[in-house]
Every structure is written in C-alpha cells, then in structure tokens.
Amino acid sequence: MKSQFALKLSAVNRAMGRGNRALVLAAVLGLGAMAAAPVYAQATKIGFVSTERILRDSKPAKAAQAKIEAEFKKRDDELQNLANRLRNDAQKFDKDAPVLSESERIKRQRQLADLDSDLQRKRREFQEDFNRRRNEEFSSIVEKADAAIKKIAEQQNYDLIIQDAVTVSPRVDITDQVLKALGG
Known part of the structure; x- marks a missing residue:
C-alpha cells in the first residue's frame, strides 16, 4: 500500500515522463520541506x-x-x-x-x-x-x-x-x- 505522497509522485512521474523524474522528485521534496518548516520562525532578540x-x-x-x-x-x-x-x-x-x-x-x-x-x-x-x-x-x-x-x-x-x-x-x-x- 502506497502513501498519499508516493501515489502523487508516481502520478506526476507518469505525466512528466522518465527524463524529468529527478527534477520532479527534487521539486516535491523541496515543497515538502517548506511545508514542514515552522510557521512561527522569528529572530532571537x-x-x-x-x-x-x-x-x-x-x-x-x-x-x-x-x-x-x-x-x-x-x-x-x-x-x-x-x-x-x-x-x-x-x-x-x-x-x-x-x-x-x-x-x-x-x-x-x-x-x-x-x-x-x-x-x-x-x-x-x-x-x-x-x-x-x-x-x-x-x-x-x-x-x-x-x-x-x-x-x-x-x-x-x-x-x-x-x-x-x-x-x-x-x-x-x-x-x-x-x-x-x-x-x-
């Protein structure tokens, strides 16, 4: 059973073709990392x-x-x-x-x-x-x-x-x- 993330990644891969697989993977991972970043990030005073x-x-x-x-x-x-x-x-x-x-x-x-x-x-x-x-x-x-x-x-x-x-x-x-x- 595949996770939601894996299912979306395979759908994107099929749509983009095999040549752009690495690019798509990097983009998805980047978006995931940004979503995981704390929302309250503020500078230390x-x-x-x-x-x-x-x-x-x-x-x-x-x-x-x-x-x-x-x-x-x-x-x-x-x-x-x-x-x-x-x-x-x-x-x-x-x-x-x-x-x-x-x-x-x-x-x-x-x-x-x-x-x-x-x-x-x-x-x-x-x-x-x-x-x-x-x-x-x-x-x-x-x-x-x-x-x-x-x-x-x-x-x-x-x-x-x-x-x-x-x-x-x-x-x-x-x-x-x-x-x-x-x-x-």
Whole structure:
C-alpha cells in the first residue's frame, strides 16, 4: 500500500515522463520541506550590557567610588607621607654616608630597610582593604544592575542579554537603558 505522497509522485512521474523524474522528485521534496518548516520562525532578540560602563558611569558607581576614596583618603595620605620620609631619609643617608662611621652607616641602613619594609606592608594592607571595600560596594551595584537588566529584558521581550563581549554592534547595546534605570 502506497502513501498519499508516493501515489502523487508516481502520478506526476507518469505525466512528466522518465527524463524529468529527478527534477520532479527534487521539486516535491523541496515543497515538502517548506511545508514542514515552522510557521512561527522569528529572530532571537539579543541585547548587550557593558558591565565596565555600568561600574564606571552609573550614578551609584560614582557615589560608591567617592565614598570609598573619602574613606581611604587619610590612610593614603599617611602612606604618601611615609614614602616621602623614606625618600628623604635615603637621600640624606646617601649624602652623609661618606662621613659616617661603619656602625652608624649600618644602623641607618637598617633603619631605612625597616622603614621600607613597613611602607611595603602598609601599602599591601591598604590595597587589600581598599579592594575588599570596593568589592563590597560594587557588589550591591551589580545586583541592582542585574535586576534592572532582567526588568528591561522582560519588558522588551529579550531572549538573551550578554555581558562583556569582545565585539558588539551598537544596535544591540542596551547599556544606556540600564544606566538610565540605575538613575543616570
């Protein structure tokens, strides 16, 4: 028992003759494939958000940066003063070294080394504390940005939002919308 498709194909073959059989088969298969294609075929809506711009240009990010800088200003100034003191002491030592006794030279070299070690330790602690504090502040901004991105995606029917890509077309970049949602 032949299927409806096979019956129609044999009828077309008889009508067209044997020479055009391959052509007819290709045409029928092509029409069948087109009929089987989904009717709802639509493009995927993709957006892009630059996390770097969000963490640099948004109002909450600028406010957090100013807050952190104010919070660490005193320690930064202390580090600058300590570095200046070390530089001045080293210059003074270089100037005085030819006339110093051996024991005095060793004593001052040890003091300079201790001061340098202290400076390096304080810089390292400062940087660790600064980074930790910055990460605390910026993690809340990232959470707010993620919420804004999800809201925009739902409102505008995005299928996919990508953050941080190598290259992006400006037509899919929605970073400005997210900045606006974050207040600027």
